[in-house]
Amino acid sequence: MPATVIEEPLGVAAVFPDGSRADCLLRDGSLPVFARQLMRALADLVHPHGPLKRATTVREYQGALRHFLPILVATGFEADAARLTRPRLAQALMALPAAKHEHHVRAVLRRLDDLDHVFADDVRLYVDGQVFKSRRSRDRIPLPAYTETEWKRLAEVCEEAVADSYRLFRRSLTESQHGRHWREGGLSRENIQWTLRHDGPHHPGLGRNQIGVRRYQQELLPLYPGGAAGAVGALFPLADTVFSYQLLFGIRTGIVPDGISDLGLEDIDWAGDATVLLDYVKGRTAAESMVLSRPAVRLLEQWLEHSALARRFMPADFKGRLWSRFCVTGPHRWSSEPLDPYTRDVWIRGHGLVDKAGKPWQIHVHRIRTTFEASRDRRLWTGSTRATIDPNHTPQVEGDHYLAGQSPAQKAATETVIEGAQQDLLRRAEPQVIKDGDDAAAVAAAFPGLVAGLGLDEGALAELIGGERDVFAAGCGDQLSGLHGPKGKPCPARPWVCLLCPLALFAPRHTPNLMRLRAYFGRQWQQMPSHPFMATLGPYAQRLDDLLTSTYFPESVLRQAAAEVSGTDDELPLRPEETTA
Template sequence: MPATVIDDPLGVSCVFMDGRKAQCFLNDGRLPQLAVQLVRALADLVKPHGDLDSPDSVRGYLVSIRFFLRDLEKHGFTGAAQDLSRPVLARALLALKQGRHESPVRLLRRLDDLEGVFAADVRRFVDGRNFHARAAEDRNPLVPYSEREWANLISVCEGITGRAYTAFKAALREAGLGQDVAVGGWSRQNVQWMLRQRGPEGTLPRRVRGQYAAVRRLTKVYPGADNEAVAALFPGPGVVFAYRILFGTRTGIVADGIAGLGLGDIDWAGDRTALVAYIKGRTAQESLTLSRSAVRLLERWLEHSSVLREFAPADLRGRLWLRFNPTGTYKWSAGRFPKPDEWNRYERNGLVDAEGRPFLIHGPRIRTTFEASKDRRIWQSTSRARIDPNHTPAVEGAHYVAHQTPTQKAATEAIIESAQGDLIRRSQNPLVIKGDDGLAAFLDGFPAEAARLGLDDAALAELIGGERDVFAAACGDQLSGLHGPPGKPCPARPWVCLLCPLALFAPRHLPNLMRLRAFFARQWQQTPAAAFMAFFARQWQQTPAAAFMAIFGLYAHRLDDLLSPESEYFTAAALQDAAGQVADADRELPLRPEEMTW
């Protein structure tokens, strides 16, 4: 339900996503026209239209409005929003302290979106940069939890949920064996029977409340009396919070997305697969197929909360994180948690950092740690790192890669070293023997080349003699693992040899090099544009055009360099003789079916 404006006294009436209600008032009589406009904009910033979802957030905006109105009145402004000019706005915003200017700017932007009150120049000013913007170097990225903290957090939450679930199953069994207290007397079975039949706000609390004899009888069964009796069948905030933390550690969904989940957001595809749709504040609605561990946790929570939902208010019954707090102001609630008053007992739960100090639970930090753990698993299985396709490089670097574990840092450095090695190898001139003179020069420099290629005398003789020839060159070591698994034959396509540091080019390879160049020409000149795009569809879709050309253009450049008479790698006679052996047909090359030209 959207927030509404209260006219007298001026304020907003809000119903938040977790069911809480609040009326917040401006309590300021300055500039009444502008004040009403800003309060209307504030009402539209409350969820579901905006992202404000707590009374404290709304009151904070009202405080900023008071400061903004006070400064405008101080400098003689008496009009409404449409009367604001760029100089007046700049003076008022600069007068606000850092942190207070953002709220009026957001309100002015929302007001203009709703009512279009500003002229074009004022609109550009309001939509422009923030005043008092925090320097980029002052923004500290979230640090992932250490492995010990992460394991400790998961262990504590699993312990809390596991004990609560065991107590829930035991309470169900007791309820099945019980009867009315009025008939069978005070016992665990009879108490749970009454709670199961009549709910947490039913006969049991009314009978106990104000009757000391009944309280004494119940206390003999449950030391915590009715609160302890209710806790088994009706999970409280502490248990639900633990479930929610575990769900975040197994899915990596943003904290506000988890908080807003409802039963209707879960799409079950069989017993083992579930798709969750959630709202991500920075973008829009997203979806995620849950892992098997997350599905099991979700199934257990739905079973654990099944009795709770039978007695919940109708408007909260469909919320995923439903909870009942017998001692709270709002007994029934769902969605976001207020300040973690239920989890202020960190030391008692054993949530401590590496130095033994209690550490706070931070939703975005849980997501950061999940992303870091996921990246680490990828890095351990491949030498190339990937980032979340939903993240820009700036977001990934600022929030997910800036703080790394030692294992991640070592993997990152290995990737950088590998990339630097690739650049160095690509910058080296190709190793070419163009005749007897070239062979003599190569043998003169044999010690250095042998050291680079890792060859002994016998292997070098095989390399020069043609026993190690592949399609486009002679290969120093096909089992080197440079383009595939070490110890396995190289799986690279023929054109990859053009940039390989293990390749040796000789005049006998010229016909195949020219066949390769003809193949490149056919791909571009003889293939229709649509078919060419279809052929390269996967590469074109997965990499930007500039990156595509950077990858494949290097092979063409190296080939042109090798076969150009100006480069003097080969004699003009050798080039002319090799050109006469080229039939310009696919059958001359070892191509796969999908690589054939049409």
């Protein structure tokens, strides 16, 4: 039933989706003509024509108008909406005490213009424009990620709830194959599920008033402790089941909650039997897409099977929406809207989710994404110059929305990554020592600065030149320096890491192994995608191409070294996972 305007006192009367009726009064006498126009627009924002579904929400909008109207009067405005000018509107909106008030006022003005086309073009553009933000995004305190214990507990609860509801669905589906209409065969699980499967959930006739209180308590409740709602929910997913699926889907994908809520069947693109490309809407960056992980695909397949029977009885408007569900109570039998706070609280209490103080959790769906970003596996982020953060985020977004809410352990890990990157930049700025002869005196004369930088005395330099400190691809100034491992222990770096190490010295005797490394890089290039190769081996391959030129080594030395290369992995000290096919 559409909402209506109350003339005296001015307000809105409405019947809401949960069946409640309320009279929401403006309680402000400013600008009576303009105020009545605003109430008519507000009434049109109430369900079923608009998104407002609760009396408290309507009263919030009226509270914003109670701030707006006196401010507008103070600017000298005394007419109706058609006389409103852009300067006066801007002055009134900027004087509102909170950003949410401006949001509500703009929504009402926008609906008023949709109904009557009452505003001038410049005012209409201003009404449809951006909301003034009273607080910068950098000053907002983001919700912190769940702790590992909380995250694990939430995932376990959702997985258990989804598994139990799906198990009950499969059992009830089997039972429905062996029964008949319950009015003919009596109240049994098989007969009740047969009736629901063939007649749908709308009018099963299982209420107290329909079968009698005594029969309801003695026959139905022993079968389904939840009564008629429990019987219907066994075959047709209800609100609590849908919420469990949505939470678990967010845990496995990290999609923003509004993107999950608005998903439709047309957003699912099946690329084969096990791969899904999901298109969703993200408020900050509009349309996005994601290739789902295998656990997320399995959950999506299970939900589509779980809801397939319900879609046979849904109205056409709901069949294309992914999370459509049946509603046992209320004036509307089908819904695809997000759950209201009351239903969420019932779900939380029903699953025993309490904090350290023993109080029920406050589940913020946006924290699901924040925790997913904080705990996801970053080893797959190859091909990005910013391999320590999500390549799909800008540094600004990553810092504002995810790094700001880190735990102390996560902050320490982030600082360690930053320190390591800074040290790596300093090391790479130091030139490598390249030796084109075997005479230590000539090296000392040609490279006094480099020798001093390595901190080598004459004895150590003689060992280095003589090959006593050789590793696979170079001579090492000090293997116990701890550049790539703990100080005081031998360097654990892989053979190609020496190419960019400031402690490495390259001599003609090293060219055969350098050639073997070049052949190994060539084989890896053939079997690896270009982005992962450049992210992991690219800098070393480029450095190697610079070294193996006539600038550093004579052509005869290079040709002789190339003749010693057989082009197999046996020539290099590789781990099993590093070998090429």
